[in-house]
Amino acid sequence: MLSKRLKKNDWCISYDEKVTVPGRINFTTAHELGHYLLHRQQRDTFQCGQVQIIEYGSPESKRIESQANTFASYLLMPRNDFDTQIAGHELSFELLGHCADRYETSLTATALKWLEFTAEAAMLVVADHDEFICWSYCSRAARRIGAYISPGQEVPASVQEHMRSNALAVSEPRRVAAGVWHSTEEAVESVIVSDQFEQNIFLIRFPLALMVDHAEEPETDTFTVFEENGQGLNWKK
Ligand SMILES: [Zn+2]
Secondary structure (H helix, E strand, C coil), rough: EEEEEECCCCECCCCCCCCCCCHHHHHHHHHHHHHHHHHHCCCCCCCCCCCCCCCCCCHHHHHHHHHHHHHHHHHHHHHHHHHHHHCCCCHHHHHHHHHHHCCCHHHHHHHHHHHHHCCCCCEEEEECCCCEEEEEEEEEEHHHCCCCCCCCCCCCCHHHHHHHHHCCCCCCEEEECCCCCCCCCCEEEEEEEECCCEEEEEECCCCHHHHHHHHHCCCCCCCHHHHHHHHHHHCCC
């Protein structure tokens, strides 16, 4: 949490000492620093839940929590350095793990950062050990093909079956037919079983979606939209 100390007239960041994962401590501290820089005029106390990176309460708290997360992610994982680390490599949990070590962030936070800027169609799916989806997060290209999976859904039956029969094997990325993670797209699935957090973390990539996306749907950026809208108003000289 971040709180104003009235007597000393300063601000203090504190975190639960029971949290032993360095990545979480760093992210939490950077997140609170973000509140200090961005939001300290609005409140005297910011109490932030542990690793609720995706879920928030009201629209206003959603907005400020999301801003603090964005701040923290860029502070800890500078975009230009991230690009250098992954350039020329096939994306995998191993590569994300290398970046997580480098930035001392959690694997989840690192994967979310990558999904934020990648041109690939990919998503992260976190499920509990009872095989129910806790949350999923899609890259922009994955959102375009409707790859979202809502919380509470079950992990696809064939994936559960595969995991049961390969429980002890180190999971290599495997190709999964259309109809499993997406109705019409083949996927490449990697999974990490986290006993510590009792979660299965899936990295799902849709390698064929990327090509279709480029061919059929050229990206429109904010500048283009502005320019197009401006033409009718004679803004361009
Ligand atoms: Zn917060």
